[in-house]
Amino acid sequence: MKKYLYTLEMETRDYECDLQGIVNNANYQHYLEATRHKWLQEQGYSFRQWHEEGLDVVVAEITLKYKTPLHGQEAFLSCLNLRRDGVRFVFEQDIYRKSDMKLCVSAQVSAVCIVNGALSRGDEIAEKFNL
Amino acid sequence: MKKYLYTLEMETRDYECDLQGIVNNANYQHYLEATRHKWLQEQGYSFRQWHEEGLDVVVAEITLKYKTPLHGQEAFLSCLNLRRDGVRFVFEQDIYRKSDMKLCVSAQVSAVCIVNGALSRGDEIAEKFNL
Amino acid sequence: MKKYLYTLEMETRDYECDLQGIVNNANYQHYLEATRHKWLQEQGYSFRQWHEEGLDVVVAEITLKYKTPLHGQEAFLSCLNLRRDGVRFVFEQDIYRKSDMKLCVSAQVSAVCIVNGALSRGDEIAEKFNL
Amino acid sequence: MKKYLYTLEMETRDYECDLQGIVNNANYQHYLEATRHKWLQEQGYSFRQWHEEGLDVVVAEITLKYKTPLHGQEAFLSCLNLRRDGVRFVFEQDIYRKSDMKLCVSAQVSAVCIVNGALSRGDEIAEKFNL
Numbered sequence: 001m002k003k004y005l006y007t008l009e010m011e012t013r014d015y016e017c018d019l020q021g022i023v024n025n026a027n028y029q030h031y032l033e034a035t036r037h038k039w040l041q042e043q044g045y046s047f048r049q050w051h052e053e054g055l056d057v058v059v060a061e062i063t064l065k066y067k068t069p070l071h072g073q074e075a076f077l078s079c080l081n082l083r084r085d086g087v088r089f090v091f092e093q094d095i096y097r098k099s100d101m102k103l104c105v106s107a108q109v110s111a112v113c114i115v116n117g118a119l120s121r122g123d124e125i126a127e128k129f130n131l
Numbered sequence: 132m133k134k135y136l137y138t139l140e141m142e143t144r145d146y147e148c149d150l151q152g153i154v155n156n157a158n159y160q161h162y163l164e165a166t167r168h169k170w171l172q173e174q175g176y177s178f179r180q181w182h183e184e185g186l187d188v189v190v191a192e193i194t195l196k197y198k199t200p201l202h203g204q205e206a207f208l209s210c211l212n213l214r215r216d217g218v219r220f221v222f223e224q225d226i227y228r229k230s231d232m233k234l235c236v237s238a239q240v241s242a243v244c245i246v247n248g249a250l251s252r253g254d255e256i257a258e259k260f261n262l
Numbered sequence: 263m264k265k266y267l268y269t270l271e272m273e274t275r276d277y278e279c280d281l282q283g284i285v286n287n288a289n290y291q292h293y294l295e296a297t298r299h300k301w302l303q304e305q306g307y308s309f310r311q312w313h314e315e316g317l318d319v320v321v322a323e324i325t326l327k328y329k330t331p332l333h334g335q336e337a338f339l340s341c342l343n344l345r346r347d348g349v350r351f352v353f354e355q356d357i358y359r360k361s362d363m364k365l366c367v368s369a370q371v372s373a374v375c376i377v378n379g380a381l382s383r384g385d386e387i388a389e390k391f392n393l
Numbered sequence: 394m395k396k397y398l399y400t401l402e403m404e405t406r407d408y409e410c411d412l413q414g415i416v417n418n419a420n421y422q423h424y425l426e427a428t429r430h431k432w433l434q435e436q437g438y439s440f441r442q443w444h445e446e447g448l449d450v451v452v453a454e455i456t457l458k459y460k461t462p463l464h465g466q467e468a469f470l471s472c473l474n475l476r477r478d479g480v481r482f483v484f485e486q487d488i489y490r491k492s493d494m495k496l497c498v499s500a501q502v503s504a505v506c507i508v509n510g511a512l513s514r515g516d517e518i519a520e521k522f523n524l
Contacts, residue, residue, distance in 0.1 A: 013295075014295070014296070014309070014310065015149060015155050015157065018150070019149070019444070025422060025426070026419045026423050027419070029418060033275075033419065034276070037276050037334075046335075051413060056413070058459070059459055061459065063454070066453055072310060073300070073303055145441065146423050150313070151318070156291060156295070157288045157289070157292050158288070164408055165408070168407050168465075168466060179414070182281070189328070191327070192328065194323070196322070196323050197321055197324075204431070277411060277417050277419065279412050280407065281407070281465070334412070
């Protein structure tokens with residue numbers, strides 16, 4: 001398995017599944033967001049608090065590759081890496097089914113920093129994470 | 132059919148259904164909320180704007196009776212009445228399947244007014260609606 | 263604190279909050295459903311599997327009392343009791359904020375059994391749980 | 394404005410917004426899915442029905458570019474084009490804010506056909522749409 005900066009164990013819920021009995025595609029974005037926010041919380045930060053201080057980290061682009069569907073009440077690992085690419089912060093996020101470590105979703109989430117309403121180079125964020 | 136103050140035609144979406152192929156119970160609360168907000172918008176008001184002005188209309192209690200399930204991509208009518216009961220504003224909301232006007236969900240939603248953080252008698256709201 | 267048959271620790275996610283920064287009312291129904299399904303899973307059962315075997319446990323009525331709102335990324339305890347009341351199975355479910363054990367939501371969820379499409383007295387379920 | 398095969402007018406709902414007061418990123422996937430399903434319904438087809446007949450159209454990859462955020466209770470146009478690219482069906486989907494026709498989200502959704510569990514060349518679908 002690849003090395004990750006952060007791994008969170010989560011579990012799907014039945015209401016997140018659609019009539020095919022598999023997790024609806026949009027819900028993976030929820031899992032990915034929850035993982036980023038949880039990782040940040042464990043670093044002592046919060047998107048919410050940053051927002052109140054005038055610093056918004058905003059998703060500009062997201063690519064999701066769907067490999068293997070998750071079903072209801074299945075445990076999975078949500079893994080995260082982070083790199084800087086110009087003004088963008090790129091979260092590389094993979095979701096693995098826990099039972100057999102099969103890759104379910106592979107995502108790339110590009111975010112930019114908005115400081116008091118204007119696009120920033122992102123140094124405020126970069127220095128917090130040594131990027 | 133009962134008489135209502137306001138009726139909104141809506142349609143279910145497939146992602147709102149669970150693996151039984153019927154709309155997940157929690158989503159009816161979304162329909163009911165959307166109906167209240169839409170009704171308010173058409174009166175020229177907005178919960179959001181009230182929130183910014185320090186006036187919050189907060190749901191204190193909700194009772195939902197599930198009669199007939201809706202399936203994906205089905206049209207329905209979401210109907211609303213409003214009455215005052217002491218400090219409470221009671222929304223009586225019914226959802227009917229459009230194809231045969233069968234009653235799907237019957238709900239009672241009790242809300243109270245919070246003005247600058249304190250429970251209010253609700254006169255700010257009552258006068259807007261002649262209650 | 264009251265005694266419960268089952269307690270599950272959960273955590274809110276930021277996307278479940280609305281613009282007031284608190285968990286949207288409908289999401290508590292998701293938490294309550296997830297708790298019932300998780301409890302059942304730990305007993306070795308599954309609503310999904312029952313559904314495939316022709317046995318559906320269907321929510322007929324739900325009452326939710328909203329006491330204290332939860333915010334994003336807050337831990338909470340979701341507690342459950344179960345009793346039988348005629349053909350109904352009544353789940354009494356309470357949600358407490360973990361930090362101070364304040365009661366957030368108190369719910370009563372009444373379900374009935376449908377066996378091969380017809381309302382059942384519920385003995386299939388009752389005997390599984392000694393009710 | 395670009396030419397599209399299909400355009401659906403929709404409206405955001407307040408519960409789809411997060412604490413920044415803008416529609417949560419994942420909800421755009423819901424809008425896009427609802428648009429594809431609605432378009433199909435108007436052609437006389439249904440993903441659900443195909444699923445029951447053993448034909449699944451499965452999203453393999455999705456790219457979303459977020460341009461301008463939508464707020465609560467805002468009307469928008471959800472537009473769709475479709476082309477074939479090898480075994481893939483590529484939906485090009487754009488979302489415009491109705492008030493000023495500003496581009497909000499631009500997405501590319503690649504789907505493949507699974508017939509009785511095996512990847513298909515997609516001719517079953519292609520012939521329905523003259524692709």
